[in-house]
Amino acid sequence: MRRSDLPIPLLLALCAAGIWALFATAPAAVVQDRFLVVPWGWTRALGALILAIGGVAGSAWLWGRSRRPLRAGRYALTAGTHLFLWTAIATTFYPVIYLLAVSFNRNDTLAGSLPREGPLWVRAGILPDPSTVSLEQYRKVLSATHVVPYQWIFVAVAVAGLLTLIFVSMAARAERIPGHRADGYRRTAGFVLFGALAALVVSIGPGQFYTVAADGTRVPAASDRTIVLFIRNTLLVSGMTGLFAVAISTTAGYAFARMRFEGRYQTLLTFVFVQMFPGFMALVAIYYLMSYLDLINTFTGLILAYSGGAIAFSAWIFKGYLESISPALEEAARVDGATRWGAFVRIILPISVPMLLFIFLLQFINTYSEFILANTLLIGQENWTVGIGLRNFTTGRFDTQWGALAASAVLGSLPILAIFYSFQEALTGQYQSGGVKG
């Protein structure tokens, strides 16, 4: 070790000692009105943060100075950036971690009194008591789900696909397999997962959710035990809406992007302005339209009700994307004798697959979180989506079972998390390539 390296461990040790001292000399926590208070606690926390930042940045600066004197500042800045980003991540993740902790907890309410024993953060209620960890809530929430034998195959295939995806991603990051290979594997695994999930979604029915009464009869399960059914309903509705949006809006986007015709501007304006109407305020009108078409309490009706807004927005995005693609490809195809429609299907669609995926995912994610329209058009509990089911935990009754709510929330978020992260490149990549213009 060079002599100039000595100050770094010294600096780090000093900072660590400072932080330890700040916490060790903190006054005992006082109970004040059912809260645990450390008087002037924020000064210590702030001090610790400053020491941490100073220590890390300072060490980085010193380290930089010994290696590359001119770039020392850059090193400090980088170290500071890392620290800041981790702080941001910690802040963002706190609610998520708390939710997970509540879901893995035996106790059922959020409003219990503070525990007596345990480390400070447990006694203060910052996080639930880890000693009461259990799978009780998940067991409760999944207890009424009965999987028909052939569906286990789909589940197995889906799990296999998911594991492959994760494994390949990790291997690619560790650079064990070349990038393009990894992409190929990921794509196949993604399709396998998607296919298995689609099969599951279509095949699961409300009849599989029951509890068995004392005399052996099947009693349909109550709403706080059927989160899997709600997830299935939501996946079905969101998936179909996404497919619908893609199917209908691509031709419209193409027309706007490539063709010039009288009334193009006006139609474009109509598309833009019509989508500004807060869709669900026409709730009563939509309801009567659906009941006239005999589509009340059906998923078809709900999907069609979503389609109006979905199509306008998707067409606009697709148009923007197409405008950034050179028309030379189609020209070449037309010169070779293809019709306009042929060029569209054989040239444009294949190269816009990333954008189509993006549109699908965007609509999927948007409809996943929509619930006012779903709440009105879907009446019975067997048709509820995740949002309605979760809301029923807090408004449909007087006593909120927070543990079951948390478990259901975690389960309800898993599909969209999985989809979001599997297609993260597609989702965020569109913004990167500048494909989305106003």
Next chain:
Amino acid sequence: MKRLLASLVVLGMVAGAAFAQGLTVWTTFNNPTLDYLQQDVADFASAFGVDVEVVKLDINELKQQMLLSAPQGQAGDVIVGIPHDQMSEMAVGGVLADLTGAATESYLSDLGEQSRLAFTYNGRLFGLPLFVEGPALLYNRDLVTSIPDSYEGFIELSQELTTSDTFGFLYDINNFYFSYGWLHTFGGYVFGRTDGTLDPTDVGLANEGAVRGGEELQALRFEHGIVPAGTNYDVANGLFIDGALAMFYTGPWAVGQAREAGIDVGVAPMPSLADGTPWSGFMGVQGVLVNEFSERGTDAVNLAKWLTRSDSQLGYAQLEGRVPASQSALAQVAEDPIVAGFGEALLTSEPMPNIPEMGQVWGPMANALGVITESADADVEAALEQAVREITGE
């Protein structure tokens, strides 16, 4: 494109829920009452040979969904478990069947007067009562041996029991359903009666008595320090189940969960005021309604009658301590301390007004209660008067 649409339609046919041939029961019950209802319905189905399906709905959406979907023929045939104050808007909206001719004399005479009146609107019976409920004082027998005789004594006891570990008395203070007890006992009322019928223009929620009641509510929080800020139903319920709350002003539905958690639950009416005025809160009658647009009206009415016979009512009483509407069933469970406690509280309660205008009372009053309990200097009279202005629609 065509193929896609065709497959979409097919998928819609597969995935869309088809209505079962037979009766549909809409209910808002949660377990274990829901289980009991399913059982009762199954008995009817096997006895009468009619298929019946039970669908659970959200209680806040039920009225709206009935009003919107019943005329289109898309609503349930029978509705079970709706408090009687919600009935009249649906009756005026024309979606409830007139059951005046359907109830026999023997059934009607077996009902308590209040229950029968609760579902009577404009002289017609629009629902068959199932059980009666209302808030009373639930207490943890380990922490409280007996409830004091007077309201003032009750306040003192609550203050004594409010320590750093436990609370003496809590309830959902911003919920008008519960806080009406204070407003009414001290002299307020919702709608006055002219010639025996409720008069929607005579709103007594801002009179002297109501203002005094509102001030009492403020005192609960600020002067006596019993009900702290941030108390809502969840909080009170959670603490009661934990054993950290001595007294809880709530309804019969809370008993089951507390018992499951091992609490030794006792029920008593809220104590009277020092001047002898008995405590009077709201009373709600839960009943069974029939859809006017039901395609199987006969079977629907029969099912409604089946579900409200005194044997069924007995079951609800034994299950969760609900007070049956039928006097004969009540006589059979009179020894159950829970039923007896609630029954005693209900003797002096006032049934919720069942005119359509009642639907417009909850929101403004919740607003007013929120304003009143927010700070010690809040103007109680102004808040209540604003609420009354909104109720009468100015």
Next chain:
Amino acid sequence: MDISRPLADFLPSRGRGGLLLSLGLLTLALAVAAAGGVLTVVVARWVAPAAPVWLGILGGIATLIPTLRVIARRYDWILPWYYLLPALVFLLTFTLFPVVLTVILAFTDYAGIRNGQLNVASETNVVAVDPDRTTIEIADARVFDCDDLRAGCAGVRARVYGSGDVDVEAIAIDGARLELAEPPPDDRVVRGVDLFLPDVGLTFESAVARVEGSTLILERAPPFAPDLGDVVLRLERSVLEVDILSDEGTTVRLAEPLPDGFAAVSIARYNDFGYIGLRNFRTIFAQASRALGPVFVWNVAFATITVILNLAVGTLLAVLLNNPDLRFRGLYRTLLIIPWALPNIITIQVWRGFLNQNFGAINRLAMLLDVTPEPVNWLLGSEWPARGAVLLVNLWLGYPFMMVAVLGALSAIPRELYEAARIDGATAWRSFTDVTAPLLRTALVPITLTGFAFNFNNFNIIYLLTDGGPAVDWGTATARGTDILISWAYNEAFRSQGGYAYGLGSAISLLIFAITLAVSLVNFRVTGALKEVSNA
């Protein structure tokens, strides 16, 4: 940067049609398709009476395709419109049509208790009928009154009923065959029979399948033995639809005389609703100082502040992450977008638990660190902490979107510009202000506009976090501390305290639409986005 423009038009200009002609042809095609759809439904219903109406859609599509082909052969310049047709049809049916219906509703007094249905609760007995058979006396004036209708009882439809049930004597019952002492009146339809079942203690009504003389064949045999001494025959009440001319106290005047021989027993009226002109809008503006005004101001403030906040945080994080030399860059980005990845209907409800004053994690953390002397009443106290909470949670929810968008915009800036700036001696800060910021600005404009428009009508966060917010003494029951225009409209139309006033709710949503439209127009004018569209 639309390089396709000069090369864009492939279509040979062989007779380009005008907008009106195109629309006219499309309308014609759609009309033909509609006719085809209706025909399909008629035929289907004739074959199977329970056929659903949406079969008509299939029939319509089947008719549409050949029609379009025929038209295209004659006017081949209409092809672009065919590409637009599916989208146009869906837009028209599921967005435009409901909008039109809502506009119509906004000028009516349509509500839950004024829904055009028969008001079963208004039925009252007819005491006397005048000799001229147009004026009748009713038993209870209060029950029958039309006070909540827009013009009293004038012009309201009513229903007059004839007689109903009759007690009969039954002789015997054999399975489903019930024998009566006398045959039922043959001019009336037998609806059913009431049988008292002593075993259960209740009376059950049985439907009658058919009548054979004095024997009734019931639909189903009663499950328990009936008491034959207590049988009531339910006859179908005769019904007459009439129009009311006027109604004073207990005197009701009808538009047309009742037919002779019709014995009127009772009368009930319909819940009439109709055109009321601008009354809904007058109501809205009458309480503007309590409702419309404060809500609008908060709505605009909320949308503006939240966009600025989200953009600021998003830009900061994006700038930090844009450094290609930063290790774990991908990991950071993956982790930081989690609030966007999680469905907001779940996370907002979780946040509501967090913000509970006495038991929520946020206050527990704040108290532990002694940041505030008293726990903050986020959601149930004064409206300012509630508004702060809304902005905070929306920041948590919204910054990932901004971060990703800005990252995308940043990646579009060529690295050569930075190289050039560095060669020219610019510091990190100067290269940010002179290279990044200007190029970022043009890209950020559409993002900001989208964010503003989205948050202006962001129903989810208001409804799920505060449900309109704490009660305030300057508001109303439907317009409270954190209510925005859209949640206010929802409260009026779909909540009991609004009385299910669908007409009023529609009027408010029209107002919202007008405001959103105006705001967007201003934005488009300022940014010139529409100019780009019209030139492109």
